[in-house]
Amino acid sequence: MRLLIIEDEPNLREQLQKYLQQNGFAVDVAEDGEAGFFMGREYPFDMAIVDLGLPKLSGIEIIQKWRELEKSFPVLILTARGKWQDKVEGLEAGADDYLVKPFQHEELLARTRALLRRSAGVSQPVIQFDSISINTSHQSVSLKGHELVLTAYEYKVVEYLVMNSDKVISKTELTEHIYDQDFDRDSNVIEVFVGRLRKKLDPEGHLKPIETLRGRGYRWGLTQTNTNENDNAS
């Protein structure tokens, strides 16, 4: 999942970028409102974390402009003042959640994951597909109750396919969403990841979790089997 952080304070920006990268996200950053708005408009992010008090263009203006351009990715706003009028204006402008500074990083991570799950139409952190279980909180995948050993990028591919299970995902799209802007990309690597994942997820070859649609891309081929409504992580 690829995130955009717009925060003008360099220390906080770096901290958040590093922390979220450590937790399996591809993270791009912007230091002012204009740059942030531009990036959100041009690149395919899955979510944005936007500080409200930004130079050049305020957080609320950025969100309004994105929504006018029909950019529908979830937005989490960060507010220093914690004033209710700011929170209401932010959410009316199109944000989905708010966090008041200072916040614990775990809180930010939990809110980020909850928003991503919600935008994918998944309400709980553990998603079950037959014998395959994906825990989005722990970023782990189990097969018949045994946890699989996946690399960070392998997990990112599984998570993106699962979160967009109703769509066909091209190799380019997958690349864009699992790598951040600064990464040297090679779309052939995706084929390698998918090949390895098929072996790990479906060693016997009868589940077929990842379908290949020739010339178009990949699609998650399984249907969710758990319907637990409780969402403990949010």
Next chain:
Amino acid sequence: MKLSIHSRILLSAFIVLALFMGLTGIILDKAFRDNVEHAQRENLRTQIYALLATAELDDAEYLKLPEQNMEPRLNISESTLHARVITSNKKIVWQSESMLNTKIPFPDNYKTGEFYFSDISNNEKSFTSVTFATIWLTVEGEDTYIFQVAENKNVFNSQISLFRKNLWGWLAGVSVILIIIQTIILRWGLKPLRHVAEDLINIEQGKTTRLSGNYPREITPLTNNLNQLLESSQQQLTRYRDALGNMAHSLKTPIAVLQGIIDSISGKEKDTACEQLNTINNIVDYQLNRASTVGQTYLSEAIKLLPTSIKIVNTLGKVHRDKNIEVQLNISEEIMIKIEQGDLYELLGNLLENAFKWSQSKISISAESVNKQTWITIEDDGQGIPKEEQERILLRGQRADQNTPGHGLGLAMVNDMLLLYKGTMEIFKSALGGAKIIIKL
């Protein structure tokens, strides 16, 4: 309550008018009375002259007057005019027909050659009389004859009372007309002031934000200054809040950075550092919130409760979408509340955030107007607030930043804010199962 300007002017105008009309009435009454009295005396004097003119000595040197007089009233027995001529030893020389049935106590005083007027009465009637004594030269010497004429005072009195009736009637009529005109002029003259008062009420009720309308030049400086005052206090408030916002931003962001650093370390120090940072953050939150609360101000506008409530419920509903909370909002469109807009956001935001945080599936928000107060009730089906925590929250004067997080800080801030508005907060157990908070403002 002090009398209004309108009543003061009207009352003083009424008193002045009553005094003026009273004095005018008395003076006119006296003047008329004197005039009528003078006319009556002139008339009596004329009667004397007429009698003198018809009197003459007969052959026996006795004074004689004709049986039928020139003045017809003297020839009628039931007349109001009476006359007689007597000698100095009271022997009647002549008397009019009208004297036959009436006994008139003519005065004995006289001075020859002078008219002597006096008011006299018998048991039944009052008269004005004139006595004139004259000396008649005869062959044998001279005789003194006394001419006396009296007129019934009823004539005079009825003239006076008719005049009085007319006079006071007219004066009363004119007074009423003057008071009506005065009232109309006053209402017209004071209309701009009434307009100012109406505008101020409208500002207080939130219907307008400034004094509008075309005022006369005498009060334009007042209304312009009031408008400037209203605008400048609003601008000052905005500037002040912006400054606080900037300060919050410049304080909170470094605290957030510190929080990040603390999150990345481990061990015993992490807990201590976390605790200290939390205390700093709570103090900053509490003091900024306190500083930015406007509180009760004169000429503060009343605002509608419903729109802000809907906005906050929508915001929190969006954030807590996964909980599928059913919110019952029973607030009538008409309910107004006298609170600054930013303060209302903080008040409802803090209360409803708690409700959404602790609620399982149901929240009820209602408001009613009770004795010029607005009562807002917020209930949830969460776990409720323990008794000890309720007491700590409601303990006024205790610094909210010393409260532990949870229900504590937000509700204590609300309680603190209510102190500035002379409002109250009460905490109960809700029928829904959780907390029931009643705000009276």
